Amino acid sequence: MRSALKSALVSNSRKAYDISIYRWRRDTVEEDVLLKDTFKWVDQSGNKLDLLAIWPPRKDSQSVQIEVEDADAEVGEKAYVEAEDEKRKNKPDTSLITSPTIPFRLFDCTDEILKDQDTYLQETNGVVPPYLVVSQVWGDIKEHLNIPSVEWGVPISNRAKWDAILDYCKREGTRWLWMDILCIDQAGDSFKANQEKAKEIPKMSSYYREATACLVIPEGYEAFSAAYKQVMDVYKAFANTGASIADNALEIWRSMEMMNVVMTDAWFSRLWTYQEFLLPKKHVLLDGQELDVDGIRLVIDWYHKILRNSSLQKPPEGKDYPFVKPGTELVIVGWSPEHMGYDLKDELQRRGHLDLIRVVDQTRRKRCAKDEDRLFALYGLVSDEEKVDVEVSSWSPSAHSVTGVSADEATLRLKWKQTMLKVLTGGRVWPLFYNALDPDDMVQGTNWMPKATSPRDHSRGIWSGPIAFDTIHYKNHHTIQFADDGLHIAVRRVGRVVGASVNMGDGGGELNKAIACTWLLMAKGFDIDPIVEQFKYGLAHADRDAVPRDQVEGCQAALEAAVRARSLGECFVIFEEAQLRSKLVYGDTVSGWNRQILCLAVEGQNRPLVFMAWVHGSREPAKGKCWVFDVTSEPVGSVKRWLVANRNGPNTYTKIGTMYARPVGVKDSFVRVILD
Secondary structure, three states: OOOHHHHHHHOOOOOOOOOOOOOOOOOOEHHHHOOOOEEEEEOOOOOEEEEEEEOOOOOOOOOOOOOOOOHHHHHHHHHHHHHHHHHHHOOOOOOOOOOOOOOOEEEEOOOOEEEEHHHHHHHOOOOOOOEEEEEEOOOOOOEEEOOOOOOOOEEEOOHHHHHHHHHHHHHHOOOEEEOHHHHOOOOOOOHHHHHHHHHHHHHHHHHHHHOOEEEEEOOOHHHHHHHHHHHHHHHHHHOOOOOOOHHHHHHHHHHHHHHHHHHOOHHHOEOHHHHHHHOOOOEEEOOOOEOOHHHHHHHHHHHHHHHHOOOOOOOOOOOOOOOEEOOOOOEEOOOOHHHHOHHHHHHHHHHOOEOHHHHHHHOOOOEOOOOOHHHHOOOOOEOHHHOOOOOOOOOOHHHHOOOOOOHHHHHHHHHHHHHHHHHHHOOEOHHHHOOEOOOOOOOOOOOOOOOOOOHHHHHHOOEOOOOOHHHOOOEOOOOOEEEOOEEEEEEEEEEEEEEEEOOEOOOHHHHHHHHHHHHHHHHOOOEOHHHHHHHHHHHHOOOOOOOOHHHHHHHHHHHHHHHOOOEHHHHHHHHHHOOHHHHHOOOOOOOOOOEEEEEEEOOOOOOOEEEEEEEOOOOOOOOOOEEEEEOOOOOHHHOOEEEEEEEEEOOEEEEEEEEEOOOOOOOOOOEEEEEO
């Protein structure tokens, strides 16, 4: 490739150029690396490190022959898959229609008595009456109220909160109320109470959906109501009304302080209240205001707009707010629909449920009191096919089977495992498309399972690679079974890994290694199109501050010129001239930790293909025993992601990572393997 851009960038290629930080000879050319199979990297301190290895040693021929281990066993497994396919054709649909949910108890605000299902239905002629549901931030429990007809002490942060709830109901003429601390047995660790919680938790979504409205009681409910009213008054007065923003700058500027009171309340950051934010038909506050969650999003967008276009500037009398950054792209730190988790509301209303993996990612930074709530608090948002029976850790014997962890965390691990098994054996294979950040505590036979549930994973982000949400609807329609030795699943064999780089961290310095590997493999005659396309995608979807949209095409052309340059020195010259390294650092699918360059030999392809994969630093591709599989049964050309696995026994493999798929003529035939 000798494009005009490349010629312009390297026309003065003999000028003095300092590439000492790379420690590569500036005139390293293709002939210098063609017969080499290992490469070193010299860092800025002069330390020589492994960079890239190709195995087995390559000679002049680039033809690919893939030998499959356990060929006889594979023939038998193919026959098994075909037999299972025949059985499945005549399998009847056994799906069940679920019945409506009727609240187990309701509180009668008129009589101030808690009534069970039989009692209140007798009073309402067998019809579930209209009822109000409460969403509250529990806070620090300072009291256990003794309420007549309630058999347990009602846990609450202060008596005034309960009095305010009751006053609201009487003022508004609301007779029936559902509230978790009133209507679900709170009697500590009693077996009866925990049994009841196990039954009621899965029903809470129906309670919040079917209620006439949801009474929201934020942590600072009095300050919240006053701040919300002021914000909405300002918004109605000045947004989309033609009123001058500049002439009313002080009032609008001051309202942002009130909006911050709203946005930073714990009601938006707690895990249990997330479903209570998304599910109800209507939200109201104790002072009678309707809490317009759609309106909050419009207000946030309006503040961002008028700050970004400078319609609103800080007036001389205005206070400095640490959360307002007019000179940055964010403008306001911590305010966004994503911060609230609002961006899934439309999907929930359209489909009736959300995908668990998406909700887990959305809520990973939200807080909860018990580890087990990482899963239980999301039950109201996900479909029945992703739910398993609820058990409460304090009385579940299986919850104490994991040494060194609390009962709550043990319950969470157990339920996550059961959930993954349920969705996988049902054919949904999306859990295989994500890498665990921390592979600690992996148990033989379950290494395929994403470690998405431990508190430390949530505190620093769950996944090591990008989450490709377009894969969560993928299916594997073959029989999937779980045994002690792992997950038995039918897969398509894509190819064998024949080369791998060192594991790479985040940042520009580590990206230099990826650039060098790409050029070296190009020089060896490997097909680098897959990784180049990934780099190009990263540039096209990078942060707009890093790569303005009108510069994407030029950056992509410079990238092509660089990785196909006649010498490694010229490659780095072009990268520096076009500032590609600093741009790719912000590139989607390119940046991040636990990246590795892999060379993949595919049957029938003349040259190995080069990909960037996500492989945890503690797991290395096994020389000669690392394979790439398609674990779906989707049409070959539509698959977006593949699994990377090391062979560790007869037809048994351990997942070590994933990579983006590319149509490369994968054979549409299946073999049954065991994923440890």
